[in-house]
Amino acid sequence: MRQPIRLLVVSVRFLLVAASGILASLPAFSESLEHCFVGNYHLEDRSDVDISPSVDGTLRWRKFDGTTGALHPQANGTWTSTRGWTKAADGMVVSFAGCDGNAIRFGGIAGTRTDFDVHEITFESHGTRLVGRLVLPRGEAKVPIVVLVHGSEHDSALTSYSLQRMLPAQGIGAFVYDKRGTGKSGGTYTQDYSLLAYDAVAAATTTRSFAGARLGSIGFQGGSQAGWVVPLAASRTAVDFAIVGFGLAVNAIDEDQQSVELQLSEKGYSRGEIRDALKVARAAEKVIASGFSNGFAELDRLRSRYSGARWYKDLRGDYTYLILPRSEAELRIMAPEFDWHTPWNYDPMPVLRSSRTPQLWILGGEDYDAPSRETRKRLQSLIAEGRDYTVAYYKNAEHGITLFEVDATGERISTRYAPGYFQLIRDFALHGTVSGQYGDAELTRPLRHD
Structure with a gap:
């Protein structure tokens, strides 16, 4: 069985399965545990670990190097970890200092939950009330802010998106919101890319207003179906960058x-x-x-x-x-x-050709849900024409830019995020470009950087 929930990922295939009732059968995460332990923790070894809600009474931990696992509660109050989305124990034991504390002990290393400046915000787009959250690093300094744009998932981004904490822990603000028809937001769920792009524009406008003097640069980030939405949104409002993970330049x-x-x-x-x-x-x-x-x-x-x-x-x-x-x-x-108003034959290329926004696309060579070969070819042709695109290609990564094993039945089981994946997002948000090595990613940079 492949991973049930990925960061910012639900493909059209997964979304269709969900609508058939599979996701509806998953138990809701305990509100008390979510309130107690969810957060980003700074450890004594100078690394960070993010704890997010998951399914079946578990938590999920993610580190910026791409390692991840599921945490399972034990009778003695500790949590034991299984590697990636497998069922194999990885030897990691985690404990928390209770609901009134901010301490963690992660694999024997002590840490403390990081405090952020958090603003809960309600805004409107095309007559629909949307609910968002602006998360900023503590302080008064200007910071880049990333507006997190949904894929095709039905679940609440306010609950499930760990980048809303992982990026602020790296000095980057994040605005996360429940898209229409999901979580706390109103309206009806849709896959109308144009309408969703207008919602993303409204989110960016709201971000500018609430961030005020702390806003340095601003851009969009999203995965999967957001590969169609993010470039549309970037064509409708002035942003400094756009980041697409495992998206498509085809219909x-x-x-x-x-x-x-x-x-x-x-x-x-x-x-x-x-x-x-x-x-x-x-x-x-x-x-x-x-x-x-x-x-x-x-x-x-x-x-x-x-x-x-x-x-x-x-x-x-x-x-x-x-x-x-x-x-x-x-x-x-x-x-x-x-009946989601999906534009099945939408051609993204005119928007991509006309873009003047620096864009980073992160693609996986083993992506069954959004095969990347033609998309990579098209993006590289845009780069050859002088467009400001950067392509990071992970040959062995699947949808979600995760690596995987294949079990005895032939099913893929995700084990971790590709090394360098989160660093790519961070560096592009900070600088509008990437440099150096990001795991085994093959980078194609815009001509102006060569």
């Missing part, structure tokens, strides 16, 4: 096509077999893009033709696999719960 139909191709090619199927699989996927994509209103005859014809093919059992894509086993009647019933 959502191409996303599924490329996912099918990557998955089947890695399983060793021939080019001819993959071409046939892509035909089936294209028929499924047409059904979902139509709002489950047409395309069923072609889908049925191709399913009947290829259901006996050896590759059919491995045909998944980003969302094709949800369509394949269901009848027309079942799919039509599903239509209302997927």
